Amino acid sequence: xxxxxxxxxxxxxxxxxxxxxxxxxxxxxxxxxxxxxxxxxxxxxxxxxxxxxxxxxxxxxxxxxxxxxxxxxxxxxxxxxxxxxxxxxxxxxxxxxxxxxxxxxxxxxxxxxxxxxxxxxxxxxxxxxxxxxxxxxxxxxxxxxxxxxxxxxxxxxxxxxxxxxxxxxxxxxxxxxxxxxxxxxxxxxxxxxxxxxxxxxxxxxxxxxxxxxxxxxxxxxxxxxxxxxxxxxxxxxxxxxxxxxxxxxxxxxxxxxxxxxxxxxxxxxxxxxxxxxxxxxxxxxxxxxxxxxxxxxxxxxxxxxxxxxxxxxxxxxxxxxxxxxxxxxxxxxxxxxxxxxxxxxxxxxxxxxxxxxxxxxxxxxxxxxxxxxxxxxxxxxxxxxxxxxxxxxxxx
Numbered sequence: 001x002x003x004x005x006x007x008x009x010x011x012x013x014x015x016x017x018x019x020x021x022x023x024x025x026x027x028x029x030x031x032x033x034x035x036x037x038x039x040x041x042x043x044x045x046x047x048x049x050x051x052x053x054x055x056x057x058x059x060x061x062x063x064x065x066x067x068x069x070x071x072x073x074x075x076x077x078x079x080x081x082x083x084x085x086x087x088x089x090x091x092x093x094x095x096x097x098x099x100x101x102x103x104x105x106x107x108x109x110x111x112x113x114x115x116x117x118x119x120x121x122x123x124x125x126x127x128x129x130x131x132x133x134x135x136x137x138x139x140x141x142x143x144x145x146x147x148x149x150x151x152x153x154x155x156x157x158x159x160x161x162x163x164x165x166x167x168x169x170x171x172x173x174x175x176x177x178x179x180x181x182x183x184x185x186x187x188x189x190x191x192x193x194x195x196x197x198x199x200x201x202x203x204x205x206x207x208x209x210x211x212x213x214x215x216x217x218x219x220x221x222x223x224x225x226x227x228x229x230x231x232x233x234x235x236x237x238x239x240x241x242x243x244x245x246x247x248x249x250x251x252x253x254x255x256x257x258x259x260x261x262x263x264x265x266x267x268x269x270x271x272x273x274x275x276x277x278x279x280x281x282x283x284x285x286x287x288x289x290x291x292x293x294x295x296x297x298x299x300x301x302x303x304x305x306x307x308x309x310x311x312x313x314x315x316x317x318x319x320x321x322x323x324x325x326x327x328x329x330x331x332x333x334x335x336x337x338x339x340x341x342x343x344x345x346x347x348x349x350x351x352x353x354x355x356x357x358x359x360x361x362x363x364x365x366x367x368x369x370x371x372x373x374x375x376x377x378x379x380x381x382x383x384x385x386x387x388x389x390x391x392x393x394x395x396x
Contacts, residue, residue, distance in 0.1 A: 017043050017392060020101035020125075021050035021061060022092065022116060024070035024109025026210045026243055027286040029053030031130065031381075032107045034177040036060055038385035049099070051092070064095060070109045085112060093119050102392040105130050114142075118149035126391050130154040130384060132171070135163070143167045152391055154384050157329065158375060172387055175378020178286070182271065182293040184373060191275045195266070201237045204229065204352060205273040205296070206263065209283035210243035212250060217303045218283055219254040224345025225281060226263055229352055236356075238263040239277070241270040279355040281348055284337070289325045292369045293376075297355040297362055299348055300324035300337040329372050334365065 019039065023032040033055035039046050040060060049062035051070065057063055065088060093116060096104060103126045106113025110133035117127040129150045135143045146153060147169040155161050156176040164171035189199055197203055206226060208218045226238050240263050242248035248265055255263055266273060270287065274280055274294035282288050284302035291298040302323055324337040336351040338344075355361070 016045040016047050017389075018099065018101040019046060019048045019388070019392075020096045020099065020104040020120075021048060021052065021056070021107060022070075022105075022109065022113050023050070023052055023056060023067045023107040024112065025067055026053065028070075028108040028131075029055045029067050031177055032056040032061065033059040034181070034381035035105070035107075035130065035384050035388075038381040039388065042385055042389060049101075050096075051088075064092060070112055089116050092116060096120055096125070097123050101125065103128060103388050105388060107131060114146060114149050118145070121149055121151070126151050128152045128154060128388060128391065131156055132160045132164075143169060152387060154387060156376075156380065159328075172383075173378070174383035174387065175380035176289065176376040177380040177384075178290060179293055179373055179376035179378070180380055182290070182373075184370070184377070186275055186294075188275060191272050195239065195269070195272055195276050197237060197239070197276055202233065202235060202356060203237045203239060203277045204356075205270075205277035205280040205282075205291075206238060206240040207270060207273075207280060207282040207287045207291075208240070208251060209285075209287075210247065212246065214283050215247055215250050215254075218301055218343065219251050220258060221301070221303075221343050221345050221348060222281055223255055223258045223260045223263070225348035225352065227258070227260055228345050228349035230262060232349065232353055233356065239266055239273045240264070241266040241268060241273045243268070243270070279352055281352055284323055285325075288335075292326045292329075293373050295366050295369050297365050298326070298335050299351040299355065300326075300335060301343045301348060302337070302339050303343050304340065326369070326372070329376075330368060334368060 021032060023029050029052065032052060036048055036056060036059040048060060049064055051065045051067055052061040052063050053067035069088060089112060104117060104120050105128045106117050108131040110129065113129060117129060121127045127150050129146065132153050132155045133142065147167060151170065153164060153169060153171040155171050155173045158173050161171040161173050192199060206222050208215045208222045230236055240251065242251060242265055248267065252265065271290060271294060274291050274296045277296050280291045280296045280298045282291055282298050282300055284300050288298060288300045323339065324335055326334050327337060338347055
């Protein structure tokens with residue numbers, strides 16, 4: 001057992017296995033739901049409570065708060081929400097310390113979860129960070145704090161554990177649950193029929209983000225890109241899966257303001273849209289990985305507030321040449337990516353058009369995407385559950 005933990009006598013710990021969890025936003029809810037399902041298969045009586053979204057609640061997590069409360073990004077943007085977030089973290093710390101879970105799992109949301117994990121760890125609880133923060137990309141010094149706060153980091157990407165090993169922080173590659181959930185092969189024609197799309201249509205999917213801040217910054221340029229592409233390639237069909245009713249309402253307002261009425265909005269159905277599309281324009285993050293797993297050529301965009309971007313550049317906090325997950329996994333510029341002021345309708349439309357017309361490039365991407373899919377397909381939720389149970393000393 002790590003760092004001098006004292007095993008409490010069995011008579012005192014006769015309760016069912018207890019897992020505390022805090023997940024941030026949609027992607028964290030997806031990861032958490034898969035993990036909870038795997039934990040329940042191995043330990044049916046496990047008690048799970050914490051910050052969760054609808055998928056985790058359906059899987060059996062007792063909610064202490066909703067995951068959307070953590071859906072804040074950027075250095076500057078967090079400041080406006082800081083008092084509320086600190087109050088929430090203080091309440092969760094008190095509730096978890098009183099409840100004494102066998103393991104606390106922070107799922108993504110590292111700025112929130114690592115601070116909470118440090119306090120819980122100091123109180124004698126075992127702690128796990130599920131999804132490594134991008135310490136290998138920026139603010140590398142954070143790795144020391146992660147080592148002090150966490151007993152284990154569960155990594156979704158294969159290049160992450162070697163980085164942690166350099167700093168003597170226990171980390172394990174478990175694979176990415178999305179790679180397990182998305183089939184290696186699928187019937188594109190059947191997906192198109194499901195979405196009422198023509199077999200010969202040229203389809204472009206637009207995914208401007210799952211967070212309101214993302215869509216506020218990227219939506220107008222995504223719409224401008226669709227307008228420019230429609231002018232260059234008449235007949236292109238645009239579909240835009242919306243992550244939530246709130247996001248849909250915002251994007252509808254942006255379409256109306258931009259005079260764009262050709263984009264067909266979908267409620268959810270991101271995976272189907274990506275499997276049906278010939279190319280996609282996506283906000284950087286999990287959506288770009290999902291596009292890869294759906295074999296969809298893509299253009300990736302990322303924009304922060306002007307002040308956050310200025311600080312990142314001025315302080316030289318970013319250490320990577322690429323930010324799009326497909327490019328990081330491939331180790332090269334596999335798909336076009338645009339950051340900050342380079343995110344314009346014209347740039348995005350030009351890159352999308354190139355993806356649509358180059359059949360040879362599409363075949364190369366298909367093969368590379370398939371190889372990466374196989375590498376990430378590790379039954380990730382099961383491996384993560386096994387690691388948690390091993391840490392809890394409750395492996396069946």
